[in-house]
Amino acid sequence: MQIDAGRVIADLRELAAASGGEHAGAKRLAWSPDWSAAREWLGGKLAELGDRVTVDRDEAGNLWAQLDGDGSTDGFVVVGSHIDAVPSGGWLDGCLGVMAALEVLRTLAAADAPPPVTVRLVDWADEEGARFGRSLVGSSAVAGTLDPDDVRGLLDAQGTTLQDALASVGVDLDAAAGARSRLDGARAYLELHIEQGPVLLDTGRLASAVSGTFGDERYLIGFTGQSAHAGSTPMHLRRDTLAAAATAALEIREVGIRHGGVTTVGSIASSPGVITAIAGASEMMLDLRHLEAEVLATMLAECRAACEDAARTFDCEVAFRRVFGATPTPFHPELVALARRAVDAAGGGDGPPIPSGPLHDATEIGRLVPTVMIFAQSDPPISHTEVEDSSEEALRVAIEAYGATVGGALELVAAGGLEAAR
Known part of the structure; x- marks a missing residue:
């Protein structure tokens, strides 16, 4: 035709x-x-x-x-x-x-x-x-x-x-x-x-x-810490969720490189979102993709582990919400x-x-x-x-x-x- x-x-x-x-x-x-x-x-x-x-x-x-x-x-x-x-x-x-x-x-x-x-x-x-x-x-x-x-x-x-x-x-x-x-x-x-x-x-x-x-996995990842004054809170006592999310994001990038797939942190939104306050809550958008289902599952596990490790490092809690997945x-x-x-x-x-x-x-x-x-x-x-x-x-x-x-x-x-x- x-x-x-x-x-x-x-x-x-x-x-x-x-x-x-x-x-x-x-x-x-x-x-x-x-x-x-x-x-x-x-x-x-x-x-x-x-x-x-x-x-x-x-x-x-x-x-x-x-x-x-x-x-x-x-x-x-x-x-x-x-x-x-x-x-x-x-x-x-x-x-x-x-x-x-x-x-x-x-x-x-x-x-x-x-x-x-x-x-x-x-x-x-x-x-x-x-x-x-x-x-x-x-x-x-x-x-x-x-x-x-x-x-x-x-x-x-x-x-x-x-x-x-x-x-x-x-x-x-x-x-x-x-x-x-x-x-x-x-x-x-x-x-x-x-x-x-x-x-x-x-x-x-x-x-x-x-x-x-x-295949694709897509998550919203929430880090919960404590908002506090940027001037009066010593660095070692901070529960900084933006620092946790940023640390995790850098390791997530390495996950994609290591497995020949792609990993993307499309956004990190933090609150209260003012220059004089530590971010007490941050939400990360995560997207990861691979052509092989087993490798994609491994990448997801490693990305979750990176977020959990970063949360422990900065004395925060982390929660995961899957919003989309495709084999x-x-x-x-x-x-x-x-x-x-x-x-x-x-x-x-x-x-x-x-x-x-x-x-x-x-x-x-x-x-x-x-x-x-x-x-x-x-x-x-x-x-x-x-x-x-x-x-x-x-x-x-x-x-x-x-x-x-x-x-x-x-x-x-x-x-x-x-x-x-x-």
């Missing part, structure tokens, strides 16, 4: 112009009015496809659009990604996959005959987790791994709870599990994304099939091979599939449904920033490869391949 890369890029630029500007920092924070406006824009694009495409929203806030097949094959193929963005994020992260999926539906809707398999587009809700620290909210609800009690009290920077943010757009956190039925009968999931890193640029490849995603997710080998051939045929260069360090909705869905991703080269090789970019050549290659991979997956399913999710 050939899809029009030029139209995908035009849609991306139109969305960027409506979301702040191509390199002005995307304004599509999940559950916000800006995000809702972007979804309305997407809804307008879907409405242009006519009555062959039906659109609705599930209990977790995910947006779905369906184009029925000819009835000859059971199940359906899912295409999509996410339209939400981090604050001041880039113009391609997530929405590249949504616009490519839109073009898949547009191409199929314009064909003389329906496809052999039903195709569903999905725009996953709150992939980024930028407001509340809990990524993949919509896809994890569909995958059955979202426990409302684990996320109920999460707050954004303004003190809004996650459940209140969901409620503001008509989503009930406690009813989100009802979205699980959306995968019943799914035969494949295919997602296009920018790489967000340097591997493809360093090797000169414009695109690549993706072998799978890293490493290898993608379906038959679909990975299909994507690799499509990338090569589109001019992206042949090379081994690369793993993804960043999480994606494919991480959740890939545990239940045969899944593959394709990456477009990032240049510069960074993301979650307004300067995020990819060359038009890389975008065209990746989009064309994605269309061909979707077409190949439809043929594979129509021929009886790939088992449906139950």
Whole structure:
């Protein structure tokens, strides 16, 4: 199947112009009015496809659009990604996959005959987790791994709870599990994304099939000591939680280096937060990732030990709250091979599939449904920033490869391949 890369890029630029500007920092924070406006824009694009495409929203806030097949094959193929963005994020992260999926539906809707398999587009809700620290909210609800009690009290920077943010757009956190039925009968999931890193640029490849995603553990770690006057409290008597957290953060960095993974302390917030007082309480945000589950577990144990050691050193207490976890997710080998051939045929260069360090909705869905991703080269090789970019050549290659991979997956399913999710 050939899809029009030029139209995908035009849609991306139109969305960027409506979301702040191509390199002005995307304004599509999940559950916000800006995000809702972007979804309305997407809804307008879907409405242009006519009555062959039906659109609705599930209990977790995910947006779905369906184009029925000819009835000859059971199940359906899912295409999509996410339209939400981090604050001041880039113009391609997530929405590249949504616009490519839109073009898949547009191409199929314009064909003389329906496809052999039903195709569903999905725009996953709150992939980024930028407001509340809990990524993949919509896809994890569909995958059955979202426990409302684990996320109920999460707050954004303004003190809004996650459940209140969901409620503001008509989503009930406690009813989100009802979205699980959306995968019943799914035969494949295919997602296009920018790489967000340097591997493809360093090797000169414009695109690549993706072998799978890293596992991830995400914690809030609270240190409790004693606030006291900065001038009258001797150094050896201080119960300084910021000192404990900072000491732990340096050792956590070594854990990532030692095991060939990545460990990140994204924030340390301390109180009372004044220049003349010792920090009596500090909360650390910890994220760690690795491609192997056993190594990830070892890294987590060592990070916890580093925090406990630092707490003892500074006479503090420490508590751990897990806010997110994802096991490493290898993608379906038959679909990975299909994507690799499509990338090569589109001019992206042949090379081994690369793993993804960043999480994606494919991480959740890939545990239940045969899944593959394709990456477009990032240049510069960074993301979650307004300067995020990819060359038009890389975008065209990746989009064309994605269309061909979707077409190949439809043929594979129509021929009886790939088992449906139950």
